[in-house]
Amino acid sequence: MIIGVVKEIKDQESRVAATPASVKELVxxxxxxxxxxxxxxxSGFTDEKYISKGATILDTAKEVWEKSDIIYKVKEPIESEYKYLRPGLIVYSYLHLSADPKLTKEMIDKKVTSIAFETIEVNDTLPLLKPMSEVAGRMAVQEGAKYLTIPMGGKGVLLEGVPGVSPAHVVIIGSGTVANAATRMAVGMGARVTVIGRNIEKLGKFIDVFSGAIETLYSTPGNIEDALKSADLVVSTVLTPGHKAQKIVTEEMVKNMEKGSVIVDVAIDQGGSIETTENHPTSYSDPVFVKHGVIHYAVTNIPGAVAKTSTYALSNATSKYINLIAKYGLKDSIKHAKEIASGINTYDGKVTYKAVADDLGYDFHELSDLL
Known part of the structure; x- marks a missing residue:
């Protein structure tokens, strides 16, 4: 097959889908x-490095899109790339279609096969989402700490505090991979940390891992509201695979937070889990906005800022499936790794992932009936 890797053009997106090592495997x-x-x-890879592993360099994105059977990229196609979509093309990427009805319509109308990294599921885990969740969780606390400083508009609080002065209060909503990474970072930086989640078993594991360094709360509107009143930094990580993110933090809760506090909405790729970030995603060119006196950080590609780390981690996770699809073709690759089917969100003009169909009002079609 012919695999194309294009330069990411989403604002300040510095990752690339394939490393030279993964290119070598494909060749x-x-x-x-x-x-x-x-x-x-x-990401630190020159054209010469790719050439040495057998790749062919093309001058323009147009050439790559038009010549390739599969486009292997990091982020979803943006509007300027829609013109390259065509029947039979496979796009293998993070897509977040439930939060992007316009792109979903393009994929359907042009009969593109879309394979979303974030919905490939193995034993109730999301292995292609996990490495970037690890990065995003760490970065969320790092970035949040920066915006708590006076020069960045924050209230002027140091996460760790100093002798005789209380540390900052970090509230982390969720109990998955992002929450775990954010908790590890916040605890390591010396903050007072509250983790709020609905999964009691996972909250128990947090207590086991961070023994005595955190407090946990069951997720109810009342508990969230109370915790946010004293929060300096809130990191919201709630995600339901494939679905548009549920709004966990209401605008009223934000209004009750102290001025100069910071919210980082890591779920913004899926539409955001904070009412005040809805319809207001940001980028690294303009990462924050202020509403009700609270700084909101809603960058949709948080791991893109640390491209050298993120690209290796992403390629390690995603290269397995591009190799199988390229070797066996889409239909037969599923026989070798059935989880590939869970990644296919659209096929031949139809929605084949139920969460996307439900959220955007499309008819759902079983993939097995179409292949």
Whole structure:
């Protein structure tokens, strides 16, 4: 097959889908790999490195899109890339279709096969989402700490505090991978940490891991509201696979927070889990906005800021499936890794992932009936 890797053009997105090592694997299988010129530079990969592993460099994104059977990328196609979508093309990427009805319509109308990293599921885990969740959780606390400083508009609080002065209060909503990474970072930075979640078993594991360094609360509107009143930094991580994010924090709760506090909405890719971030995603060019005196950080590609770390982690997770699809074709690749089917969100003009169909009002079609 012909695999194309394009340069990411979403604002301040510095990752690239394939490392030179993953390109080598694909080429050794007999595939052709096209890389857009300079696609990997921000992640530390020169064109020469790709060429040495067997890739062909093309000058423009247009050439890569038009010549490839599969487009292997990091972030979802943005509007300027819609013109390249066509029947039979496979796009293998983070997609977040439930939060992007316009892109979903394009995928359906142009009969694109879309395979979403974030919905490939193995034993109730999301292995292609996990590495970026690890990065996003750590970065959320790092970025939140920065915006708590006076020069960045915050209330002027140090996470760790100093002798005789209380540390900052960090509230982390959720109990999955992002929450775990954020908790690890916040505890490591010396903050007072409250983790709020609905899964009692997972909250118990948090207590076991962070023994005595955190407090936990069961997730109810009342508990969230009370915790936010004393929070300096809130990191919301709530995610339901494939679905648009549920609004966990209401605007009224935000109004009751202290001025100069910071909210980081890590679920913004899926539409956001804070009422005040809905319809207000941000980017690294303009990462925050202030509402009700509270700083909101709603960057949709948080791991893109640390591209060298993120690209290796992402490629390690995603290369397995691109190799299988390229080797066996889409239908037969599912026989070798049935979880690939859970990643296919659209196929031949139909929605094949139930959460997307439910959230956006499309008819759901079983993939097995279409292949």
């Amino acid at each position: 050794e299988q007999g595939n052709t790999v096209y890389i857009e010129k300079a696609a990997g530079l921000a």
